[in-house]
Amino acid sequence: MGMPGRPGDHQWSQQHLSHYVEGDLRPRARRRLDRHARNCVDCGRGIRAMRALVHALQGLDGLVGARAPATIFDRVRLAGPGGSASSQHA
Amino acid sequence: MPPLAGQRLPEPAGTEASLLARAQAGDVAAFERLSSAYADRLFMLLLRLLGDRGEAEDVAQEVMLRAWQGISRFRGQSSYFTWLYRIAVNEANRALEKRARRPAGVPIGADELQLPDSPLLDPSRQAENNELREALARALAELPPALRTAIVLRDVEGLSTQEAAEIAGIGQAAFKSRLHQARLRARAAIGDQALVSTG
Numbered sequence: 311m312g313m314p315g316r317p318g319d320h321q322w323s324q325q326h327l328s329h330y331v332e333g334d335l336r337p338r339a340r341r342r343l344d345r346h347a348r349n350c351v352d353c354g355r356g357i358r359a360m361r362a363l364v365h366a367l368q369g370l371d372g373l374v375g376a377r378a379p380a381t382i383f384d385r386v387r388l389a390g391p392g393g394s395a396s397s398q399h400a
Numbered sequence: 401m402p403p404l405a406g407q408r409l410p411e412p413a414g415t416e417a418s419l420l421a422r423a424q425a426g427d428v429a430a431f432e433r434l435s436s437a438y439a440d441r442l443f444m445l446l447l448r449l450l451g452d453r454g455e456a457e458d459v460a461q462e463v464m465l466r467a468w469q470g471i472s473r474f475r476g477q478s479s480y481f482t483w484l485y486r487i488a489v490n491e492a493n494r495a496l497e498k499r500a501r502r503p504a505g506v507p508i509g510a511d512e513l514q515l516p517d518s519p520l521l522d523p524s525r526q527a528e529n530n531e532l533r534e535a536l537a538r539a540l541a542e543l544p545p546a547l548r549t550a551i552v553l554r555d556v557e558g559l560s561t562q563e564a565a566e567i568a569g570i571g572q573a574a575f576k577s578r579l580h581q582a583r584l585r586a587r588a589a590i591g592d593q594a595l596v597s598t599g
Contacts (some may be wrong), residue, residue: 327587328580359592363583366532366595367555376447378439379457383432385465391426 319346323353327360420480424472431468438481439464441557442488448552449492451541459495463488478566485567489549496545532594539589547582554579 323343329335330343347353422430442463446456466487474483540548546568553564554575565575587595 325584326580328583332576332580334576334580355592355596356587359587359595360583362595363587363590364555366536367551367586368558370448370533370536370556376440376444378436378443378460381457382439382443382460382464383435385461386428386431386468389465389468391428 320350320353323347323350324356327353327356330357331360331364416480420471420474420476423468424474428468431471434480435464435467435484438484442484445485445488445552445557446492448540448556449489449545449548450495451537455495455499459488459491463491466491482563482566485553486569489553489567489569493545493549528597532590535590535594536586539586542589543582543585547578547585550575550578551582551586555583 323346419430419434450456565572
């Protein structure tokens with residue numbers, strides 16, 4: 311059985327799920343994806359998965375145990391007002 | 401004894417401007433006070449981009465040194481936070497280039513991923529969430545640096561597209577392209593089943 315909608319809708323929808331959840335699609339493109347996803351199990355689940363991914367990534371912002379090291383200004387202090395400490399990455 | 405880095409909240413705008421002026425005049429203490437407000441967040445960004453605590457600590461020191469050495473040239477065209485974050489992204493990318501011949505990315509360990517247990521979640525749901533977080537960390541570590549930077553700045557850090565693009569040093573359209581690519585790859589790496597069942 312073929313995919314619902316115009317040929318190419320499925321692949322196009324799969325490639326634009328992030329644009330969809332971000333609100334980056336123009337109205338016509340959004341309607342195209344909506345129409346296809348209504349009858350496509352994969353793309354319907356893809357939208358839910360993409361939303362869940364973004365939600366989970368946002369949840370990582372609450373990570374604990376990530377205090378900056380007490381040494382973070384050591385090279386600045388070593389450099390002093392002239393700022394001339396040699397860079398480790400130069 | 402100086403306060404621990406990152407303990408302070410960002411200074412009020414007037415105070416930040418005053419600290420900035422003093423730092424630009426060569427006052428190390430003012431620079432530390434100005435920058436320490438962002439130190440924890442900056443370190444977390446480096447940890448996410450580099451995936452290795454030791455390397456993140458080293459690069460964090462380098463970021464502060466670069467900022468100190470360049471602060472006299474800071475003209476305030478962006479916020480101090482944006483400017484500092486941009487240095488951090490650049491330094492993280494330099495560090496990643498240096499280790500390009502080594503396996504890309506080391507997943508952040510479980511300790512760094514641990515969130516406080518939520519009393520609202522039962523143990524099995526909590527375990528599912530922990531599994532998802534570990535899968536997310538692996539997926540982020542597998543992304544090319546430019547894509548990882550985009551998804552970390554926008555989705556994890558929650559910055560606006562404009563601010564994240566500025567920090568990444570690219571236009572907003574190019575940034576969004578990277579962000580969408582990163583999300584598609586992360587979704588493919590984790591799998592819809594795992595995302596939908598815990599989402």
